[in-house]
Amino acid sequence: MDINTITDLVPTSDPAHWRPGDAWLGGGTVLFSYGSQSLQRLLDITRAGWKPLSATDGGLEIAATCTVAELYAFAGDLPAAAADWTALELLRPCCDAFVASFKIWNVSTVGGNLCTALPAGPMTSLTAALDGRALVLSPDGTQRTLPVTELVTGDGQTSLAPGELLRSVSLPAHALRARTAMRRLSLSNLGRSGVLVIGRVDPGGDFILTVTASTVRPVQLRFGSVPGPGELRGALDAAIPFALYHDDVHGLPQWRQYMTERLSEEIRAELAEASQEMKAAQ
Known part of the structure; x- marks a missing residue:
């Protein structure tokens, strides 16, 4: 679909730069599929430099910019801290639930799937089932966390306020075990x-x-x-x-x-x- 109203592509992950008429851009697979007749700027977070996956004794943090391909690959290359994380067996089946080509897997992001909030979104399924908590950055410089079960509120609906940006989702170790x-x-x-x-x-x-x-x-x-x-x-x-x-x-x-x-x-x-x-x- 055409998005012929865009005037600027802004590389930023700072919600303070957001203004009405903007949209956050990760993989863009849904945005470019459906198009828009009202957006004016795309705020590109792909160069934010966030580490896709970070494992500690406390759990696993998944950056919003982590691609489906990166998440799938992680399931086969686990750090020592994840030795008893049996629930990681869900990663690949949930990635497979996209029923998408490798081209989509390499650009579609975990955060994008969550924020699109389709009922069938497999990243919603995965992170909600493992007590995922979303870290959300706000335009006023504050941040908040909330369960994924409260982030996705309906078909295509989330609890994100205008300008808010999903930074990451953390899965606790107790759920991963x-x-x-x-x-x-x-x-x-x-x-x-x-x-x-x-x-x-x-x-x-x-x-x-x-x-x-x-x-x-x-x-x-x-x-x-x-x-x-x-x-x-x-x-x-x-x-x-x-x-x-x-x-x-x-x-x-x-x-x-x-x-x-x-x-x-x-x-x-x-x-x-x-x-x-x-x-x-x-």
């Missing part, structure tokens, strides 16, 4: 995700289920231990009113609701069995 299970479903083999559910059992035994793609925003359920099937079904019904299920050409809400419940039960059963095996081995 969890046992995980993931289910993804679409109406076709190479289609956009219609349902993407991730469950995890933390080292302390807590069970966390995160529903994305089938709902217009991430929905997360937490239990002190792996619940029974009836308890999980009741919690899903209470947490996800029917109006929250997404409705578009990639799946009717009735189908999304049914498959969310079915895949959630598969995850619950898988992690319940894994938890029993872990206890037996102790």
